[in-house]
Amino acid sequence: MSPAEPLRIALLGNPNCGKTAIFNLLTGSRQKVANYAGVTVERKEGVLRTPSGRVYAVLDLPGVYSLRPLSADEAVTRDILTGRHPDEPRPDLIVCIADATHLRLNLRLVLEARPLGVPMLLVLNMMDLARAQGITIDREALERELGIPVVETIGVARDGAAELVGWLDRWPGPARPQGAHPPLPLHSLTAIQDVDGQAEDELRRAMDLQAEVRRILSAAVVEPAQRPSRDEAIDRFVLHPVFGPVLLLVILFLVFQAVFSWAALPMDAIKQGVEAVAGVVQGALPEGPLRSLLTDGVIAGAGSVLVFLPQILILFFFILLLEDSGYLPRAAFLLDRPMAAVGLSGRSFIPLLSSFACAVPGIMATRTITDARDRFVTIMIAPLMTCSARLPVYALLIGAFIPSRKLAGWLDLQGLVLFLLYLGGIASAMAVAWVLKRPQGDAVGAGTLMMELPAYRWPSLRHLGYGLYERARIFIRSVGGIILALMVLLWALSSYPAAPLGAEQPAIYYSFAGRIGRGLAELLAPIGFNWQISIALVPGLAAREVAVGALGTVYALSAQDAGTAVSLGPIIASQWSLATGLSLLVWYVFAPQCVSTLVTVRRELGRWRPALTMAGYLFALAYAASFVTYHLAKVWGG
């Protein structure tokens, strides 16, 4: 074998058995791990260097129950293993990962993969849980019965993959020369035989497979007679037709309360830090373009976005907790019926839920949806789920226009408004789904959800810590990268050309950006937007939180005295009417101000048309909803 080409390992296993956790341990990556099926939807590659210096290319794959794919993400796994993937050579070793607490289900896939003719290794993951549940596995018997080596791992322990790494370190390599496995014709795989009229064969094959699994289990595994029923007890409450939905609402509600009430202190600290830096710059530099660039462009722009870091982290703290505990698929189960009422199934729930973090991974997660029309509709409504980039905008406007009061002594009014905005997004998404599904004449309420409910688990602190760190890094990088760059550009466009002699308005009014803003304001005046908002919306097309930074810069440049715009909230509160504030809030429920989302839609569906349709309908909705809000608020004395 040529030394330049590392041996290729593919990780194969059922959904949620811990493949990505092992992948991260082997390669030092930080791919997303969570306690529900369908987290990984595309192939991810990493490099493992063993202690003796051997190098492997490791491939993490979407989880599958069988080599007969149902959805796009599962087909990826099948194609790579059979060598049918256009730009992926067949692996030299298949590392089958099995959840040791669910061997009955997991071993079927191992047996299905055996005829592929690629060397295999079985990894028993979740050994910590298996031991805790009193499951004893006779490894030698298992190796003998399966005819492949077996090692044990714990995906959530720092050293959990040590035995696997040791095995790979000593592996002599494939018997056949590397890469010599020819692509497998599909029909040679009993598992994916697909000939007409062979349903009976199919059934017999499945039963044979199951009998073989039973035989192996009885030879190698002893399970305690009474399996623990803790999960069932929890589920009796969580999945209860009445308590279940109430609990879900309470959880979501508390999350948004926390976003406001916990964040106040750290936000103040950041604000004061930014103001202190601005003060230092202000004192150190003489009045002029450089000082204006730094204070009005960089600090007022990027600083006013940075302030929202604590709220983003609090939101993600809860998202990560929910993801790791095993609660999410239960919520999907609860929502299967209401979603069926608009023609979708609970399968759309996880992609939509991911969209609360960001529509981009949410749209990618729709690959787990088998029905093409359902997938399309889910993609179209994903941007209506309130992503974390809207949080700075919402928080700014709510902070400025909604009084910070406790209702009935405990209910945070600002948190309540935020909760309602999220609900508004969800409700309009459901309405749009209903409209999109109707002309198809789809049988409403037909979908039944078949979904595995994972075991409840205590979230791992290490994982939580990593997750939050990752989020903070992404947010700070965007503030220091794209937002900063756009703010400098905006500052330049807002500072030149200079104001004419005897000007009555602040200089920005006469600048390039001011002219653009005033032009746009003609169009946006009916929904209550002034020229400053109109300016901010233009760079805000790139990403939503940019608009907050842009408002910071615009108002810093509009200020007659040299105040910093980190106190943007009070400024807009005094200069805008309540109707304008509410109208902008509602605008952000709908407006598709995110280039990455549109690009992702284009990539997932392969065409620009749906992406442009999406942008069009969302802008139309935003305009209409803001128009109504603005005029209603004015009538009611806003």
Ligand SMILES: Nc1nc2c(ncn2[C@@H]2O[C@H](COP(=O)(O)OP(=O)(O)OP(=O)(O)O)[C@@H](O)[C@H]2O)c(=O)[nH]1
């Ligand atoms: N207790 C325990 N938990 C584990 C172990 N390995 C993984 N987990 C947890 O199991 C869940 C699933 O892990 P993932 O790595 O996302 O599973 P996956 O196989 O990649 O799942 P898909 O990408 O959906 O196919 C996560 O909550 C992990 O933290 C383990 O050995 N012990």
Ligand SMILES: [Mg+2]
């Ligand atoms: Mg995974």
